[in-house]
Amino acid sequence: MNRTPLYDVYSTYPGVKLIDFGGWELPVNFKTGIIAEHMAVRNDAGLFDVSHMGEFLVDGPGSDDFVDYLVSNNVASMSNGQVMYALMCYPSGGVVDDLIIYKRATDSYLLVVNAANIEKDLAWVTCENPWVTDDSKVMPTIINKSEAYVQIALQGPKAQGVMESLWSGAKELEFFRFNESVVIGGIECLVSRTGYTGEDGFELYLPSESGVTVWNTLMEAGKDAGLIPCGLGARDTLRLESKLPLYGHELTKDITPLEANLSVFVSLESGDFCGKAALLQQKADGIPRSLRGIIMEDKGVPRAGYDVYRGDELLGHVTSGAKSPMLEEFVGLVMVKRGAGLKLGNIIEIDIRGKRKKAKLVKTPFYKNTGRKK
Amino acid sequence: MSEVVKGLLYSEDHEWVRVDGNKASVGITDFAQAQLGEVVYVELPEVDDDFSKDDEVSSIESVKAASAIITPLSGTIVGVNEDLEDTPESVNGAPYENPIFVIELSDESELEGLMDAAAYEEFIKTL
Numbered sequence: 001m002n003r004t005p006l007y008d009v010y011s012t013y014p015g016v017k018l019i020d021f022g023g024w025e026l027p028v029n030f031k032t033g034i035i036a037e038h039m040a041v042r043n044d045a046g047l048f049d050v051s052h053m054g055e056f057l058v059d060g061p062g063s064d065d066f067v068d069y070l071v072s073n074n075v076a077s078m079s080n081g082q083v084m085y086a087l088m089c090y091p092s093g094g095v096v097d098d099l100i101i102y103k104r105a106t107d108s109y110l111l112v113v114n115a116a117n118i119e120k121d122l123a124w125v126t127c128e129n130p131w132v133t134d135d136s137k138v139m140p141t142i143i144n145k146s147e148a149y150v151q152i153a154l155q156g157p158k159a160q161g162v163m164e165s166l167w168s169g170a171k172e173l174e175f176f177r178f179n180e181s182v183v184i185g186g187i188e189c190l191v192s193r194t195g196y197t198g199e200d201g202f203e204l205y206l207p208s209e210s211g212v213t214v215w216n217t218l219m220e221a222g223k224d225a226g227l228i229p230c231g232l233g234a235r236d237t238l239r240l241e242s243k244l245p246l247y248g249h250e251l252t253k254d255i256t257p258l259e260a261n262l263s264v265f266v267s268l269e270s271g272d273f274c275g276k277a278a279l280l281q282q283k284a285d286g287i288p289r290s291l292r293g294i295i296m297e298d299k300g301v302p303r304a305g306y307d308v309y310r311g312d313e314l315l316g317h318v319t320s321g322a323k324s325p326m327l328e329e330f331v332g333l334v335m336v337k338r339g340a341g342l343k344l345g346n347i348i349e350i351d352i353r354g355k356r357k358k359a360k361l362v363k364t365p366f367y368k369n370t371g372r373k374k
Numbered sequence: 375m376s377e378v379v380k381g382l383l384y385s386e387d388h389e390w391v392r393v394d395g396n397k398a399s400v401g402i403t404d405f406a407q408a409q410l411g412e413v414v415y416v417e418l419p420e421v422d423d424d425f426s427k428d429d430e431v432s433s434i435e436s437v438k439a440a441s442a443i444i445t446p447l448s449g450t451i452v453g454v455n456e457d458l459e460d461t462p463e464s465v466n467g468a469p470y471e472n473p474i475f476v477i478e479l480s481d482e483s484e485l486e487g488l489m490d491a492a493a494y495e496e497f498i499k500t501l
Binding site for chain 2: 017028029033034035233237299300301303322323330353
């Protein structure tokens, strides 16, 4: 099994529970448990090892045009030092992966992709997408840097204070911006004001060999702020409460970004991108499905793949579900028929292992933080 | 180290059994709750339903996954622990004080197929 460079640190923490996450041996939770870790991020701060994520460096002539073509969002509008969330689509409009794009300079980008998709994405980006076979296009250099980087996420309302004790520029770093030359524990890091929890926070990228030093430096700096190490379990419940999509659940090759209600990250008005024609067509024909939120009226956890009904009518399926630690309710995301007259407050049914359980359509996100976010 | 309580019987599905006459209380073991992680919901079986040994009677949901609750004994459900509806996490905190259901046995000879505490302790060491 793959292990991140931080394995030696967290595998020594008493009470850590390690699981196989897509071929990676990673902590699902520490001694404190998923719910306590979730609440630490909502109230104080949590530290996550997310080094399993993949990083591709796209560099040299052609990069600006190539990355703009590769993803759904308007990369041409980015300034240096900006971070952007986007979808990478097939010509069909289905999703190859969702990713975070860092614009370092003209014709220089860092693409951060999902761990389980690294090989598929690398093949798509370097060989398989239509740009590659078009002789009139300039192909930039693409290097898979996934093993060269450790990625650490510091998340929560107290994240800024913790970062500030190590780097005076933390407060000024705006949401979805980054700085490539932040020194933490003597190590130069790329620090962005980003995250996957719905809270304020930072993500740090640094050379793999220095991962342990920076992790320990952050843990020490966060001691008084209540910073605790957090695992993948809390990462999942945090992102779900905030309705942040997870590839393989809300996004797949068979779900378009429009169906996943991510049109704000799809720039249909600007330049061409892979999948744009299909998405324009889908919009013109009527988007067939929609991602909605539910809260269970009957008890039970709506888990991914469960069918969703209204009477005898199959409406769709659950994409993610959990007990929300903030709401103390069972919540879920469902991919359901659009145009079926479903309204907020309507009662639908989830088939939980053969038993129909009632659920109510609700507004999303389930939880929205009220703290500072520039 | 998982706690194993003497005087109880145990199944390979990690349920504990406390026999009282022709009835038995059934819960999940400390080993099982640790494997499951934080329990968020215990679905209780229906009183008066009949089950055969190894039937799935209901389910238990942790933060991570849903798992079946298997009855290690045949019979009729005569009681359920309704406290678990509101405080499912007590299965994590005190697994041996929180049975999930009580079953009236239809075949007491099935008790001979269960392990005692010493045998169960050995059994979980092999896992």
